[in-house]
Amino acid sequence: RRSPHLTILTGLATFVFFVLATARWPIHYAALYWLLPAFPIVYALRHQYLPDFKFDYPRTPGDLAPLSVALFPLVCLWLIALKPEVSSDGLAMHMVIPARMAWAHAWNFDVQEFTWAVMPMGGDWAFSIAWLMGGEAAARLLNFAVLCLIAWIIFERLHARVPNWMTAALTGAFLSTPLTQHVTGSLFVENVVALWILGAALILRVYVKERRAVFLYAFAFFCGMAAASKFGALAFVVPLLLAACVQAKIRHLAIAVPLAAAVGSIPYVEAVLRTANPLFPFFNSYFNSPFYDKLTNFRDVRFETPIAWTTWYDITFHSSRFIEGQDGSLGFLFFILIPICLVGLRRRWPRTGFVLLWVGLAGSVISFMGQSNLRYLYSALPLFTLLIGVTIASFRLRSPRLGQALAGTAALAFLLNLVFLPAAGWYHKNFTFNRAFNPKAVANYLTASAPERKLVDWLNVNDPAARVAWMEGNAIADFHGRAFTNSWHSDQFYRRLRESTAPEGHGWLAQDLKIGYFIAPAPGSWRALTNVYTREFLDRFTRPVIASSDLELRRWSPPDPGITGPPPPHAPPGEYDEISAYTHFTGHWARDLQFHQAYRGTLVYGNDSRSRLLIRFNGTAVRLKYTAAANRCTALISIDEGEEFPFSQFSQETRWQALSPRFAAAAPGEHLLQLRFPQDRSKTAISSCYIDLDGFVVE
Known part of the structure; x- marks a missing residue:
């Protein structure tokens, strides 16, 4: 009752838990979610159990100015939240789940349709509630509303320790962090996970002060909801539980820990029952589920950078290595002030400061060791923002000027974050659009982006x-x-x-x-x-x-039996990529899109001796583009099924877009070039010897 933001947080977690526990049953209709809130409202009115929404409204321009500064980036994020969803993760997963819930009124956990169907989805269940009540716009606005709740908690907690303008600078610096825009401008679940983690840390503080078991049980519930929302949230949940074990009474822990495990284990038990792998599709080489590759573990190879001495610098100034965005995505507040927090660590710090430091650092390190994706570190940012506030308050007691200098640094970081806000990603480079002056803005935006x-x-x-x-x-x-x-x-x-x-x-x-x-x-x-x-x-x-x-x-629309199409075309003189209307492959060939050094960024390769490549051309000769390398073989080339010539692609040093010798036809006109593997290449292991094609030139 004394903390309305925690009351709202508890209510949201309760509704999300309801979806988590009942998602498999076809009961999820819009009418249900319009009706359910009536029960707690009626109960609260009957028992006069209402939160104390007493706000200290700004009364002077001097009080209003700091609040306006803090709200400015929030308004920017609101404008972005009004746009339709176009992010790759949103369209592939986080939009699919609530849309399917609204259409089918249940979730079928079918891993044969969606490999991720049994992953923890607490954030997506929250979006599902909003989608059922108001469609896509409501789901995106709920994501924004969750950020507003996080900002409210941060502002209120900081306001209790530092002056208004310092509170505004720190809150604004968090909200203007490009990573915050990244997770709020699209249907990512990171805001929801961060809310559970932040709520758990704050309710643990309340428990330590009042020693009432109900607060520890609420803490356990939030920890369980975080674990049930994202597998990566365990990196922060485990340090939180360890912090509780140090500070809580044994008899209270005896109930709280099983409660956290019971709530958090729901999606993992579902995964075991359906796939035999509680972490499906992760670690499948260990659990051996028949529904995914048993030989290799699923990983995002883009984000596997190990921790090094330069990591703190790299994640700030070379952020593009760690996120689908640009350099500067993490902002600048934490790069400067978190090291100062470590230097300023004192025994006289409040316990909350130690918990924030421990959970934020331990969770970040564990998460980064698993996958070096900045988005997975987002849950630490609200904790670090509060930690910086604790540090500034501590320094102000000993040296007011030093405290002001640190707050000024936060204000400077706030301004730099605003400048680097476009670094958040590629979806909102043009910020927003005005539908009133351009009615076709939404259609044009979707056509271009999705x-x-x-x-x-x-x-x-x-x-x-x-x-x-x-x-x-x-x-x-x-x-x-x-x-x-x-x-x-x-x-x-x-x-x-x-x-x-x-x-x-x-x-x-x-x-x-x-x-x-x-x-x-x-x-x-x-x-x-x-x-x-x-x-x-x-x-x-x-x-x-x-x-x-x-x-x-x-x-x-397959062709009718016995009906042949028009004759295949022949390439006129010019330069062509390896996949075109003029090439025909048979056998096992793979196309690789990861090498920017290749012609137009793609190439085709194979190592099956049964494979063939045909090129139809209209000219006098052809030269092949290829990648010369140490694992390349010798192919056989013929024109119009005539004499075969050896063509070696072997080279001690890798040479991109290498050109073959000129393979000439007997006369100008339409011809057919064939490339095949020699049948007697047993001297080289088939698994290590390849032939590739990067393009061709017709003369």
Whole structure:
């Protein structure tokens, strides 16, 4: 009652827990969530149990100015929250869950459709409540509202220790951190997880002061909700529980610890029952679930930087290595002032300061050791902001000028953060748009940033129960039907597509899975196809339905038996990438998109002696582009099935975009070049010897 923000936090956690416990049952209708709040409201009115919403409103311009400064970045984030969802993670997962809950009124935990279907989803359950009540806009605004609650808690706690302008500078510096915009401008769950962690830390402080068991039980509930919201939250939950074990009574811990375990274990028990792996799909080489690769553990290889002496500097000034954003994404408040907090550590600090320092640092280190993704460190930022406030208050007692200098540093960091706000990511480079002056702003924004959404809207209207394959990417958004994606999100479809050795193999897969539609890059799109047979499959077995930007929705339409299409084209003189209308592959070939040194950033490689490559050209000669390297073999080249010439791609040093000798035809005209592996290459192990194609030049 004395802490309305903790009352709101407890109520939100209770509603999210309800969804967590009942998600599998088809009871989740909008009417239910409009009705449920009536019960606590009626109970509170009958028993006069109402939170004390007494605010100390600013009465003078001098009081109002600091509050306005703190609220300025919050208003900026509100404008971004009003935009539709376009982030890759949001469209692939965090938007899918609430949209499916609203459509199907339950979640089926089907890991064969979504590999992540049994992961902890506490934040997504919160978004589901909002989506059921008000759609996509409500879900995005709830994410923003959670940030507002975090900011309220930070402002109130700081206001109790430092003057108004210092409170405003620190709160504003947190809100203007580019990482804060990154997680608030899209449907990420980090704000929800950070709220549970922050709430647990503060309620532990209340317990230590009052020694009432109910506060420790609330602390345990928040810890459990954090663990049930994100696997990575355990990095902060474990230090929190250890801090509680040091400060709490044994008899209270005997109930609190099992309570935290019971709440937090719900998604992990669900995962065990459905996949035999409590952390599915992580650590599957140990748990051996049949629904995912048993040989390698799932990891995001982009974020595996180990901790080093330069890490603190790197995550601030070289942030692009640790997030889908730019340098400066972490802001500048923490780089300067957290080391000062460590220097200023004193025994006379309040216990809260030690808890904030311990949980923030220990959780950050554990999280970074698991995956060096800055987004996973976000839960530490509210804790660190409060810790800086504790440090400034401590220094002010001994040296007011030093305290003012530190607060001035925070104000400077606030201004720098505002300058670097666009570093948060790529989705809000133009900040926001004005729908009143440009009614087409939303449509233009979606076409440019998330063209899949127009195609999904067409499907939801015209064929909502369709079975659809995303041939590149996994931006499912709010699609109602059965989705297959060429990514780890649909692992079985992804693996079967990779094993296909011909366009007909794609066709057999589509027939087996009864796929009726395909979303794929249009011919000439800047998006590269990861499978060498996809373009030919789409051209032969599907027909276009609707386009959005450089993407197409295509319908399954196989050719009639016995009817042959037009003759394949021949490449006129010019320079071409390895995948084009003029190349034809057979056998096992893989396409790699990770090497920017390659021609147009892509190349095709293979090591199966049964594989073939055909190039149709209209000219006098062809030169092949390839990557010369120590693990390359000798291929055989022939033109028009004539004499075969050896073509070695071996080189002690790697040479990108190397050019082959000139393979000349007998006369100008239409010709067919064939590349194949020699059949007697047993001297080199097949697993270590490759042939690649990076492009070709027709003369």
